[in-house]
Amino acid sequence: MKIAISTSVIQRGKTGVAQYVFALVRSLLEQAHEHEFHLLVLQEDLPLFDFVGDRMKIIPIAEKWRPAVKNIFWHQFVLPGWLKKEGIDVLHVPSYRRMLWRAPCATIATIHDLAPFHVKGKYDLARMIYGRVFVKWLAKRQDQIIAISTNTATDIQRFLGIPLERQRLILNGLDHDRFHPAPSQPFPGLEQPYFLYISRLEHPAKNHVRLIEAFNQFKAKTGSPWLLALGGSDWHGAEHIHAAAAASPFAADIRFLGFVKDADLPNLYRSAAAFVYPSLFEGFGMPPVEAMACGCPVISSAAGSLAEVIGNAARVIDPESVDSLFQALHALHSSPTTRRRLVDEGLRNARRFNWNTNAAQVLQTCRLARRPPPVGGIVRERAKGDGSRVIPPSHVRFIAPLEPRSTPL
Numbered sequence: 553m554k555i556a557i558s559t560s561v562i563q564r565g566k567t568g569v570a571q572y573v574f575a576l577v578r579s580l581l582e583q584a585h586e587h588e589f590h591l592l593v594l595q596e597d598l599p600l601f602d603f604v605g606d607r608m609k610i611i612p613i614a615e616k617w618r619p620a621v622k623n624i625f626w627h628q629f630v631l632p633g634w635l636k637k638e639g640i641d642v643l644h645v646p647s648y649r650r651m652l653w654r655a656p657c658a659t660i661a662t663i664h665d666l667a668p669f670h671v672k673g674k675y676d677l678a679r680m681i682y683g684r685v686f687v688k689w690l691a692k693r694q695d696q697i698i699a700i701s702t703n704t705a706t707d708i709q710r711f712l713g714i715p716l717e718r719q720r721l722i723l724n725g726l727d728h729d730r731f732h733p734a735p736s737q738p739f740p741g742l743e744q745p746y747f748l749y750i751s752r753l754e755h756p757a758k759n760h761v762r763l764i765e766a767f768n769q770f771k772a773k774t775g776s777p778w779l780l781a782l783g784g785s786d787w788h789g790a791e792h793i794h795a796a797a798a799a800s801p802f803a804a805d806i807r808f809l810g811f812v813k814d815a816d817l818p819n820l821y822r823s824a825a826a827f828v829y830p831s832l833f834e835g836f837g838m839p840p841v842e843a844m845a846c847g848c849p850v851i852s853s854a855a856g857s858l859a860e861v862i863g864n865a866a867r868v869i870d871p872e873s874v875d876s877l878f879q880a881l882h883a884l885h886s887s888p889t890t891r892r893r894l895v896d897e898g899l900r901n902a903r904r905f906n907w908n909t910n911a912a913q914v915l916q917t918c919r920l921a922r923r924p925p926p927v928g929g930i931v932r933e934r935a936k937g938d939g940s941r942v943i944p945p946s947h948v949r950f951i952a953p954l955e956p957r958s959t960p961l
Contacts, residue, residue: 553641555918556590556657558631560613560623561647565600566785566811567752568838569664572700573646574600574814575727579911581607587915590640592631594618595960612960620649628653634961642918649682651690658921660914661691662698662722665835665856666707671757688712695921698722698914701857704835720917724836725907726845730814733847733899736822739781741807746779747881748824748848750812750839751831753782755789759830759853759871761796764806766877771802773878776885778825783809821846826884826891829853830871837861841905844898849891851880865901867894 557577562570580589581604589608593601595615604610611634617626627650635643636656645651646662666687691697691712697719699705705719747767751758760782767780782793797806812820821827827843829852837858840850844865852862853871862868867883867890870876884891 553918553922554588554590554639555642555644556592556611556635556638556640557644557646558592558627558650559597559601559646560592560594560618560626561650562597562600564597568836569647570600571814571838572662572664572724575725575907576646576911576914577601577604577608578727579725579907580915582908583911583915584608590638592961614960624650627651630961632656641922644914644918648687648691651687651694653690653693658695658918658923659693660696660698660917660921661694662700663691663704663708663835664700665704665833666711667757667833667835667856669707669711670833670856695923696720696917698917700724700836702860703857707835720913720920722910722913722917723905724838725910726838726841726902726905727907728845728902730818731821731842731845731902732818733845734818734822736819739816739820739823741809742779742781742823744777744779744805745825746781746807746823747826747828748781748783748820748843749828749830750783750817750820750843751829752784752787753790753793753808754787755792757832759832760793762871762874763828763830763877764793764796764800765874766881767806768800768802769874769878770881770885771805774882774885777805778885779805779807781807781809781820781824783812783820785811817842818846821848824848826851826881828877828881829858829866830869830877831855831858832871834858834861840866841902845902847895847899849884849894850898851877851884863897863901863904865894865897 559573562573584607590611591601591608592611592613594613601610617623632655640657642658643655644660648661648663651661652659691714697714699708699719699721705716705721708714708719709716797803800806821843827848827850829840831853832855834856840852840862843850850866851869852858852866854868855871867880869880
């Protein structure tokens, strides 16, 4: 099969979707001898895919297509022409935000979450409308939909009207070669024990402000030297998080680490006294599982899919209760027995997730989605809703690329 993967939603490698794409591509490399993979990559993101080498074809996309509206236009009106020209069998779009309305090949979309339906103010108004309205139409036109958790699959049925039997449930994996227990090295600037939270700095969805308030209570009532380390890039509403930290009487013990490089992440987990994940909603939530795999005890909300992801291996908190967060911080600080129990349970839980299994199931989905070649001068086009309709080839129009093939697509 000739399989194309759109990567333009990775936001320069600094999002959870980016980690999904990188992990999936790494696992699919083992199948590159059997299938022909084409990675569609924005020019400034090309170095992020150096690990691919020559085992997959990298198709540069001009940087002018990076802004969201232009990127949507590129997917809808430029990409179909390239897919037709290259004879691609299956296109995989790893985000609901870039699903195609019409394509000359089978289309697969991975939906990580439907947060716009759950978290008020998660995005600006235009993105909220796109996520709530247009996505419904686009999703029904895909040949296959991959849901990364049971919770997300249920949301897809509830909000997008796609029955569970028309979805493929494929859990995210875990790179056990990277995330595993090992001796840790002190992380610069974190010489004291620390609570760690890895997430982009997004308010209110990621719930940093309540965590800072709970940390203030913890420090005031225990006098502990433990720190709070927040790893992640600034995102929508980050100014509220920085303001809360600056106003804290313990501001000197709150450390902003910025975006944490992949190479540093395992050691950061291993060095932490505990990992905290108070997110208000997640379609999956990889950081708690990564922390567990590294032998770090975890405090987590059970919002969205997190209940099924963390199982019984974390101290569960109510993410909307500062007191619940405080009690969890205090419990892990004061009880080495609790920390050891959570470490053991976390290691067992993390074994459930494997990227090789995920990649094999994605390939199987590609095989299921692949459309048969036209027979007798007739092609099929996906119609509105769940069915398909037969139309003569003369009525099918593909839009050619807007730039010569010698330049980035």
